[in-house]
C-alpha cells in the first residue's frame with residue numbers, strides 16, 4: 001500500500017528543517033500515523049492551514065520507510081479555527097489531543113478513539129456544553145476504550161452493589177466499606193453521579209451539575225488519568241477550570 005487515503009485528525013505538528021513539518025495524525029482506519037508535509041511552512045503552501053492541530057482532514061499519504069509523506073489534504077471539519085477563538089476550549093482540545101496521542105500506537109487501528117476524539121472536537125467547536133465537561137467526558141471515555149473504565153457505582157474490587165462513598169484511584173473507582181483502603185477519597189455523591197453521567201454520555205445530568213461538583217470531578221479524572229499514563233498529560237495543567 002504505497003499510496004493510501006484516510007480521514008484523519010491532526011494531533012500534533014513539529015518543525016522539520018526550513019519549510020517542512022512532521023504531522024502526527026490519528027486516522028480513522030490506520031491508527032496513528034506520522035507524515036512529512038513538505039513546504040507546509042511556506043506562505044504559499046498548497047496545504048495552507050489544513051494541517052494544524054484539531055483539524056479533521058481527508059488526507060493522502062505515500063508510505064515511506066520510516067515516515068510517510070503527505071501528498072494531499074482536504075479539510076473535512078475546520079474545528080481548529082473555531083476552537084482557537086476560545087481559550088478554555090483550546091486548552092481543553094490540546095489536552096484531548098495529547099491524551100489521544102498517548103493512548104494510541106502507530107499503525108494500530110483505533111477507530112473508537114478516532115470517533116470519540118472527532119465527536120469531542122465537534123462538541124467543543126459547537127459550544128454545546130461547558131468545555132471542561134466535554135474534556136472530562138472525553139478523558140473518561142477514552143480511558144474506558146483503552147480498557148481502564150472507572151467504576152462510579154458498584155465496588156471496583158468485589159463488585160458489591162453501590163453506590164459507595166469511597167473512591168480509590170488504584171482500585172479503579174468506587175470501593176465498598178470492606179474493600180476500602182487508606183488514602184481513598186470520599187467525593188460528594190453528586191460528583192460520582194456527574195462522573196457516571198459523563199462516562200455514559202448522559203448530558204442532561206451533566207449539564208445540570210454545579211461548579212463545586214465539576215471541580216471535584218475534574219480533579220478525580222485528572223488523578224485517574226495520571227495513574228494510567230506514566231508521565232501524565234502535561235497540557236491538562238493549562239486548562240482553566242470553572243471557579244466557584
Ligand SMILES: [Zn+2]
Pocket residue numbers: 155156157158159160175176177178179180
Ligand atoms: Zn468491595
